Amino acid sequence: MGLRVSVLGQLTVVDGAGEVLPAGELPRRARQVLAVLAARHDRIQSKDALADAVWGEDLPGNHAGALEHYVSVIRRRLQPHGSPANWFIVTRSGGYLFDTSRAGLDLADLRQLLRRLDSLPPGDPRLPVHEQILKLARELPFPEDPYAEWAGPVRSEVSVAAVNALLKLADAALAEDAPRSLRLAQEAIELNPFLESGYQAAMTAAVAMGRPDDALRIFERCRQVLDSELGVAPSAELAQIKRAVLASRSVEAPPPAAVVAPLPAPPVPAPVVPSERFLGRVAEIRLMLEPETPAVVHIVGPSGSGKTAFLAELGRHAPGRVGIGDAGPAVGVLRLAWLRSVLTDLDAKPEAVEAVERALPDQPLDQAALELIATTFDRPEQIYLAVDDARDLDAASVAELAWLSRHCPALRLVLAYDYPSQITGRPLAGLGTPVVLRLSPLTADELEPLGDPGLRELTGGIPALVAVARRPHEVAGAVAMQIARRRTEWMPALAWEVLRVTAALGDLGAAELAALTGHPVTEVLSAVDALVHACLLREGPNGQVGHASTLVREAVAAQISAATCLYLRKQLAAAS
Template sequence: MRLSVLGPLVLGGDHHALGPRDRVVLAVLASRPGSTVRTDAIADALWGEAVPASSAKVVQGCVMRLRRALGVTAIETVGGGGAYRLALHHDEIDATVFADAVSVAADLLADRQPDRAHYHAGRALDLWRGDPLPELEDWPGASAERAELVEQHHAAEEVRAAAAVDLGLHAEVVPELLRLAGDRPTRERRWQLLALAEYRSGRQADALATLRRARRILLDDFGLDPSAELGALEVSILAQAPALDLVAPAFRETECPYPGLLAYDVGDTAMFYGREPDIAACLALLDRSGVLAVVGPSGCGKSSLVRAGLAASLVRDGRAPTVVTPATTTVAALAALEPGTGGVLVVDQLEELFTAPREEQDRFVAQLLRVVADGSGLVLGIRADTMGELSSHVQLARRVEGGLHLVGPMSDVGLRRAIRGPAEQAGLSVEPGLEELLVREVEGQPAALPLLSHVLRATWAEREGRTLTVAGYRSTGGIQEAVSRTAEDLYRALAVDDQELLRQLMTRLVSTDEDAASVRHRVPVRTVGQDDSQRQLVDRLVDARLLSSDGENVEIAHESLTLAWPRLRSWLDEDVEGARAMRHLSVAAQTWEAMGRPESELYRGARQQRVAEWRRRDRPRLTEVEAAFLDESEARAAVELREGETRLLAQRRTNRRLRAGLAAVAVLAVV
């Protein structure tokens, strides 16, 4: 539930959602979000010195009504009813978002990044609607909080104006600076910026007049001595010092703000746009049920939503979530986690669990249920087509029922924010027409976000200065061809041997299930990077954002790669059995190695014969462990074959002796 206090209090966009007393109570709590507020302080804000005897019950009634409007967990009772605490999420209160944006803008301006500072200051000022918390205007208890918000507003105005001057927009910003200086004449920074903007606009006389006016107002109207900086600026303007001339800020080559096919992670939250309604809905479900399942089709952006959206929001709340995946987290490691009451465990890509043996699944699920029983929150990211597997774990499925959030295609508004937001954050601009072109091509597609992010990354590489252009986008081949072109260009640049190595690597990392859906497989780097050629190939694929790696494991960046790159799809379709044999061999060999290479884990019988035939026919590139596993299996099969032949010969000799004995008995019987 969005709470706006930078102006008259607004709850969820409704200006008339609350009665007068309820508005005051909520305003008091919102003035100190996350802090305990005593009942007598709330009563003081409601009635001043004339506090009635029934004040505690009246405040309690207000809190009950507010909980119905905000949610039962939004206001916590502290000290047996003697105090309350507003427990809304950090991003649900405009004042906290405003303060963050002002701080970021000031830091960027100090770091000589005026383009980005201008964006963040503007984002903060867009939230400002007037004097903050006017419901508490007559309550001294909120004067410090209100004054702090007003001071942040003044700072945001000055940061944006200073950034505009540094960007060369001095002529356009002069009227705004005249207004700012008139509104707060004691803030010297505004007079200095105004004089500098006038000087850079070729109006030296006006700049000097501005400084003289500032000095007169400070001395005569307020009895304040002008600072040394004001006098130094006047001297510099008189001397037309070169230091005052505009120096075009060099465009700082930062990293591309679009991750391509890779999912946005917790650290990428500043660049994650377009899923704000989903984030709010997920937080509300998690608050209500304690267990949340984010469900959607492959490629819809579940991991990005869970990590850069939900988990990052929890970080801003101070809850420090723990993010894991079944493929990289053992049951023992999960058992060692202690999120604690108020903590949250986030399990992304839960579908990976269902490829493990049933016993391991049960142990993993038991640990998830333990986390919930301990009072921690649980967030699951799971592919929609594997929900049937989840239902077989009845206890967990029952807990999930009340916290399902289905992720659908991004809306038109969300897509536009996903295009423009990261660009503006990075100090880039988007050429008119590019946004509409991109939205039209991906609107309604479930895998829109990764494809959009990839083509924007390619467009960024073709940018003109700081501008993402339509021409740059068209040079990538468009949404449908950008991914394929990236992969195909890399493939064609490889030598023939490396092309075959690439085919074997990709079919090891991805497969298709019975429904032809793509399934990613995370494998240890050591198994696919045994020599220099393999390691160099993996590095090239990671650099191209076709693979992702955490240093220990590697996997394809996104399932949508199998749809966008026809060559990979053809590889998967050509050798389904071979790919299945490779995946089974990889798991079996690693298990055999981990158990100390026992003979009981080797391939035997028909499976050993099929895999041996596949190895002779396809000559796959195997790891040392896989090759040793097959060699041992083949050697064991040969031993068993010889032992079988020996037993057969012995049996034949025994049969011959028996037949000879029977013949002799028959002859004697005839005689």
Template structure:
């Protein structure tokens, strides 16, 4: 059989000597049907059509009789199943026999089963899947228009619900599979349309289907992006909030990292939402923040390199820094006065699906480029070829060489940590080119894992500038520019929790300006963070892998500083793996290490994870944390702190722990112990026997607190007189009054 091919109109063409067979066509989308030329073939009842569907979906393969029985009836076939299959196949063979007596048989039998011998082109689902594969090839080879044409053809074949009205487990499973393939086809078509700038068309096409499939985050991402680029920013934000509400309601969790990142980009009008092109000043303008302060040393270094390339000297500069620290803003500020062409490209989490995408964006290579060299390269790369082929890399490098022969060139690639492998191959060759060409490469990225290809290239070439948070003076200057000079102390304290991260600081100012006033600080002295602001900041970290997110969620429950070993215990990781995870979070600028203790580098991140945690989950985690630490031999006062930090529900373990450890807490945490005793005693499930034992613990704690100055304990206090302390000497009673609020001195009562 010859392979399927596309003709000039991107329609299927197929040639075969089996003319009678080619004239036979099968439709499995919608109701199962068959035609010979223009005449529809009568296929008979549902079970017979199910047999035909199985044979058609496995065309040119032998299907056993037992497989057909399973497909039609599942695990409970009738006793007559074997005979029924024979009858169905005989009837189908008669119906499908070509009218030409010399033509080959279509439905064959052999010792093991049955085989439908037809070319793939004769079956609509086979054509659908072949068109999808053709679209993938064209898209990988930078031909989005060809991909769109193939996907349009594929969707045209989808006449309705696949295998409509057919019974049996096989038909049900195939229906779900094919519905999923159709949705994926819609997504792929939308992505290709976005690539060619058809944003309004995508928004119109996706609105209905996205509303019917709120959990398909790739589909929602494309809708958000197309709405934003169509000038419908508010609608995009509303769509996300609707999807978020449904996700929380149905799954109990926030949307995934890619979708939340897209939402944050839209909310902040991130320049990365727009493709930037060489010599496009608007691309540079979109990268610049509204306010830029500080970074004098880094700016001077970048401007020196820019001056160097303008005088014919190439170079490579790497800008490394955590999320929100201002890498893009720094480079954009430095490039403002550049007097030579500047190409800008921004990678994202989807870049790996599009070979060379980042480099082609940097160079403005597209089909409609006014420069014929760029347009020619775009056409050359769209053909069916290996995207990692050295010749393609060489073609892109040769274009850069020609551009540098005309004038010095600066290429800025942002978010290199998401660079696709094909673009990395080009970037590596361009690094070599800087040695003898007026080419300045600037790459910005987050901290890279050791051993990564990009990290090795960075360590071997150029200069690396590691961007840290703004200094205290720079942060104060930014705050003054954003809200005016001499901010009130509460606002300054609130802003200080950003710890010099300009993105977080700007988010906090937005929150303050939105809410108009700050809530009172919470129990541990941290300025209260509005939940809406906490959600924004947490979403900015949605790119982190799930294990890192889990680590930060646990860390938010600890004190501002906590032992490294405690985090390792709650994560239940081997020591080496826990250490590696902590190293990644420290390198990413999210945690700071002081010997064997850890803390959040930006207190606002701790608040964000704490504030966005539902109370029920937070209480459960406090309870779980206390038990894990107790089992590991952690001192009782440390465990008590977690039980007392939140109103953890009293269960058997909590009750037994307080009874076992209450007395031991007297020297270090007597008030915490008294609060826990009262909480456990007041719990409705506490028995009278346990309550009596808890009263003994309560009396012991009071005795310890009522010691006189020489260390002599006060006399035994009868239970009936605990609430007044009347039995105590006047001096002991006075000490208790000074040291305890009245409710802690009173005997605990059940509620």
């Protein structure tokens, strides 16, 4: 095959002679068109669907004509001597298709390897396939558009494939090459710092190398990440490895050389009561624990609002009765990873867990498997199946949840995601929304136990910012910027411009924002409504709006040059 396109990492295109073509010089929109088609390769994309992915709500007046222009640009630049007979972007049924029979695509190769891995019969060697997967998946795709809705699922798919390959290879290398096992496990941690299996593999490798202190440091890193970012402690399994390491060190400690008269015992200090890590949400937790809690409860709130911590807190209030799974990585071979986590939390029978592990990724669970899993939820008291990042659950997973809900009277489904609008038209909407609990920012009263009067203004009450507010400025700023980006990724570009202008100039009215951004007042008000709803802006006196969090404002302002600030001030003065 001649032409080859690579989207894992930076976009590159190489012709049959090995010459690198100027893909990076394509116009920004042309690169996005190429990226979306690559993400959805070998599937026809209608012009409407393709334009929706590229422009979102900011569609140009003639989006079909604009797409035709950018596809023409791609063809001229990358296949200057091509023709309809060999163009890899094929016009078909009024839309476009990336045809991998005409151009190689690394993402298609990766997906083929994953399908091959799924189809291998038991006993066939899998490590060579994992090696090939890792070779392709070390870099995530579409770094130019990491927050785009079309790119997110693909980046997650590649990340899951890479982490899974790293951990399988780390386990295989442990006996004969513990240093390599440790390197692979650490690479998995870098890709997903919240996955405990990475830390477990790294600790095991460090112990095998005779480096118990390194194993303890790895545990401590895991504890700090989970505590500061998610508000949870490491699992009992990981804690057991730590205890084993400590026990082995104490066995090696030499006995005292001589017996000496004991010194008077020092006074015993009063026990220190740790400060409460989880704040607020009292009414929401009480509602969840009521005897007649609805069968399905949706927990919503934008990025950083503490949904994951809320689920963990529910587990602390109902010990042994809450199983939590994360549907974020539930793609391909890991479609039911969330259900396996739930069953593990609830100490399900081994055969129930095995039924999930045996399931094929592209087929729903059969009746026998569902009945076996249902025994986990057959209890006299309420039991909770919680799914974090639930919006992208596929139709099979939703059907399985619906079956369990119908057949297990004590079962309560708890589904967490960002916004109710996200599930419109998605399978998850089929479960209904009898109760939707929105996690609002924490109030000054809820933050009072921390003893920091300025915390509400600094963080806007956003739990993720509260957790990092007094950490180094670089850390807090990075988290604040990530939250701002995540909360605005679904909004029109004008919303980010409003956020930038208010970061540079402070509180402004709608008319002032319209003059500074060059947009009609009606569009500005729509962007402001979205930003207020996302708790990034607050409404002040006289109809003005400003940043709800000082941390977010400073993070956004740090990206604005002094020249831009001066220009905006002059523009504001001229408009006054």
